[in-house]
Amino acid sequence: MGRGRAPCCAKVGLNRGSWTPQEDMRLIAYIQKHGHANWRALPRQAGLLRCGKSCRLRWINYLRPDLRRGNFTAEEEATVIKLHALLGNKWSKIAACLPGRTDNEIKNVWNTHLKKKASEQKPGVGESKGEAADGDPDTPAPSLSSASSSMTTSDGSNGGAGEQCGTSNEPETINVPSPLELELEPVMDILDMLADEPTEAFATAAPMPTSSCSSSSLTTCAGGGGGVEELLELPDIDMDADIWSIIDDDVARLQQGDATVxxxxxxxSEWWLEDLEKELGLWGPAEESQPQAGPLDQIGYPGQLYETEGDMVMVSSCPPSRSDHEASNSE
DNA sequence: AAAACGGTCAACCGCTCTCAG
DNA sequence: GCTGAGAGCGGTTGACCGTTT
Incomplete structure (x- = not known):
């Protein structure tokens, strides 16, 4: 109430729309080096002409290292459907049960096809709290374990994307009892409570222990892959110029093939960027990489520079064109 | 072969919640 | 206890791409 405040970005002089590869690189480099203690200040310190909100969204929905990519597995879809039946449009909470998936992604998937799917599956049973609605006798708990298996199995039908995301993300979690289980545990509790008391119980009983996986902080996410958190522990430092030296330095070393960059x-802990690059088809020898559409046609390998608008840009991660994304999915 | 249509996804907007001063 | 700033969430939009006519 009355918490009115100016929009986080005064819309003057700030970039909007799709992120460019150089913006991504700046954001990644900055967060790797300094973390994201203060989103509002981050773009200025990183030299980005974006509002903090936009940076946060970009990081969380696309650049975050612990993201899974590619199509949802059947298990994940089932989980989303069931959780949606339980939680409604609480995308962040649903995302908390699907490590590596973002609320935005789940929301999109739901709105595009899961909604239809769900209504087809349960023509008249929709209101029955979801659990057995799809004809599966399993209670929500089994569905969550399905989700957990989907994490480690990863969908082979993703044309490579799945292999890079899920498994490479947490290879160790397969034998270890459970980062994921630990993560899902509170969710199971929540679902347990929900079985008795609808939604309100959730709010009180769930201090969102797992929300970090969906959108808050990478540092606490089980799927984050160890070393990343160390990188993000650094305090927020004011360094407009420094970010450039980081990037410039890395660019130079990349061009020399320095694998320590x-x-x-x-x-x-930067394996994820490679994965991202691979997924975008920007990685590896030409014969292996997918054909790039549009401006990326002129781009070679990661680390290679190309010029755009008078700016030298390093080929690395970039916002995937839809063709990239769909090419990997269509397999 | 071209145009129209529909689907998908990334990004933006505005509101609410939380926390620090 | 109050106020303001920042972060997070959910809804919506616009652009792109593939498919169908």
């Missing part, structure tokens, strides 16, 4: 090494 953060964004390129698989051994460090």
């Amino acid at each position: 953060p964004c390129t090494t698989k051994e460090g």
Whole structure:
């Protein structure tokens, strides 16, 4: 109430719309180095002409290292459907049960096809709290374990995307009893409570222990892959110029094929960027990478520079064109 | 072969909640 | 206890791409 405040971005002089590869690189480099303690200040300190909100969204929905990508597995879809039946449009909470998936992504998937699917599955049973609605005798708990299996299995039908995301993300979690289970545990509790008391119980009983996976903080996410958190522990430092030296330095080293450059090494905590690049078809020898559409046609490998608007830009991660995304999905 | 249509997804907008001063 | 700032969430929109006519 009355918490009115100016929009986070005065819409003057700030970039809007799709993110460019260089913007992505700046954001990634900055967060890798300094974390994201203060989203509002981040774009200024990182030298980005974006509002903090936009940066946050970009990071959370696309650049975050612990993201899974590619099509939803059947298990994930089932989980979303069931959780939606339980929670409604609480996308962030649903996302908390699907590590590596973002609320935005789940929302989109729901609105595009799961909604239809769900209504087809349960023509008249929709209001029965969801659990057995799809004819599956399983209670929500089994559905969650399905989700957990989907995490480690990853969908082979994703044309490679699945392999990069899920498994490479947490190879160890397969044998270890459970980062994921631990993560899902509170959710199970929540669902348990929901079985008795609808939605209100959730609010009180769920301090959102897992929400970090969906959107709040990478540092606490089980899927985050160890070392990343260390990178993000650094305090917020004011360094407009510094970010450039980071990027410039990395660019230079990348061009020399220096595998120790953060964004390129698989051994460090930056493996995810490689994965991202692979998924975008920007990684590896030409014969292996997918044909790029549009402006990316002129782009070679990660680390390679190309010029745009008089700016030198490093080929690395970039917002995937739809063709990239769908190419990987259509397999 | 071209145009129209529909589907999908990334990004933006505005509101609410939480926390620090 | 109050106020303001920042973060997070859910809804909506616009652009792009594929499919159908």
